[in-house]
Amino acid sequence: MDMEARAHSEHPEALRLWLRLLTCTQIVEKQVRGQLRERFDTTLPRFDLMAQLERSPEGLKMNELSRRMMVTGGNVTGITDQLAAEGLVDRVDVEGDRRAYRVRLTAKGRKLFHEMAGQHEEWIVEAFSALSERDIATLYKLLGKVKDHSRSHSQAAA
Numbered sequence: 001m002d003m004e005a006r007a008h009s010e011h012p013e014a015l016r017l018w019l020r021l022l023t024c025t026q027i028v029e030k031q032v033r034g035q036l037r038e039r040f041d042t043t044l045p046r047f048d049l050m051a052q053l054e055r056s057p058e059g060l061k062m063n064e065l066s067r068r069m070m071v072t073g074g075n076v077t078g079i080t081d082q083l084a085a086e087g088l089v090d091r092v093d094v095e096g097d098r099r100a101y102r103v104r105l106t107a108k109g110r111k112l113f114h115e116m117a118g119q120h121e122e123w124i125v126e127a128f129s130a131l132s133e134r135d136i137a138t139l140y141k142l143l144g145k146v147k148d149h150s151r152s153h154s155q156a157a158a
Contacts, residue, residue: 028127045075051113059092
């Protein structure tokens with residue numbers, strides 16, 4: 001039973017919408033995870049780490065990667081070790097800090113990531129193919145309102 005199935009007609013529409021969003025997210029994520037595994041023999045966390053590095057060609061320190069990915073340093077270290085062993089990332093010393101290093105994509109890693117990112121984009125487009133371009137634009141705009149409203153309330157509470 002998915003999250004949405006737990007909602008009943010007596011629940012507020014907003015709650016039912018929230019559960020539908022969660023359900024859709026879980027379904028699409030499961031499809032992407034499966035396709036990454038099948039097509040590239042990789043995982044979503046590895047893809048996410050490589051995506052962070054692709055956005056920062058100079059590399060990122062481990063603590064920055066952990067913060068951006070919202071996972072523990074141990075998780076990032078394990079993934080980084082795997083990717084380094086495969087020649088997809090390398091570690092570069094940080095000038096002035098002998099204990100720190102930056103992780104960056106190698107040429108091989110960048111090439112593989114671009115291939116994966118292209119496929120990922122196709123998978124996401126396919127996941128939303130039941131919607132028209134106008135539907136997608138409307139949903140994007142409406143969710144933007146929710147995002148802005150939620151951010152303004154969380155900043156006011158802080």
